[in-house]
Amino acid sequence: MSFFQNILNQLTELKIRSKQKKNPRKKEFHNLESAKNIGILFDTLQENNRSIAKNFAEDLQKKGYKVQIVGWINADELPNFGVAQKILFYTNKDIRWSGEPIIPELIEFTNNRFDLLFVLTKSEHNSIKYITQVSMAACKIGSLGDNCEHLDLMIDQGKNNSIENLISESLKYLSQIKKQ
Template sequence: MRDLISKFRIKSGFYKLKQEIKKISRKNKSVSLKAAQYIGILVTVKDQKQLDEVEEVALELKKANKKVRLLAFTSDLTLKLTSNNNIELISNEDVDWNFIPKREKIINFVNNEFDILINLCTEICFPLVYITALSKSLFKVGAYHKKNSAIYDFMLATQQQSISGFNTELKYYLDKIK
């Protein structure tokens, strides 16, 4: 029964997302990692180890003189940020019953015009899919999922499950864009 309710909630969220996508138009263009100045990152974080990985990714980009803003979805509200790298944590408290993000910090993230928006989730996390779809970013990048192919400008099929592993693969290909 719980599974059925969850499927209904997600289906309702995807229906609402399709309605929202019809209302927007955006300009898109391929942007290399080298050329990007402002990078947005979305990721699902399950534990402190993953949060530390994400903070390391953000720090690495900052060292390369990139402005980075990161939004991490978590169900563990006890996680602690070890640095202030423009990382914001969101949880189920920040989404409606159909998993649609509702807080102002999320809306502000969507309205940023990042040069590249990177979704580091290797599994579908609907709130982050929603944010990606409505983002005004020039170039949207993420893991390959057939269901989300209309949302991204570049998708990478990967076997990586770790954040840092997927990030390394993604950087390899983003560095090849001219």
């Protein structure tokens, strides 16, 4: 990591901690029975992530959950697929250098108190880190990795780091855990 990138990361962490102090979230565990409102955050770094995340959201909606889905595109302009879908896509122009959202829809997503937030990426992009860490979601679920301390339920995927496996394992554990 370059010296400049290291300084940017440290400044981003300070900004995130400041935001978290001003708006502390109320942690509360939810399982699939208690959850009603679900958020999904993913990246489009792999071509098939978009269709997998969209199908996951549609399956949850069919089961009666209220679902919002956000996808990061590592570009400055929105490709053609970003229009006419039920997914909020954001690009590098929609965030500050720190990863902080500047478009109202993304700010609203971050401030929404989801029962469950599925973080379907291991990306270390500042916007993914910022949204995940600042999110007001009651329970955050994602993959076990180097920067997962902000998650409430970490899924060890072993050697299978696919988004499909993360979804499958997350649902398996959330259906087994009983909330008292």
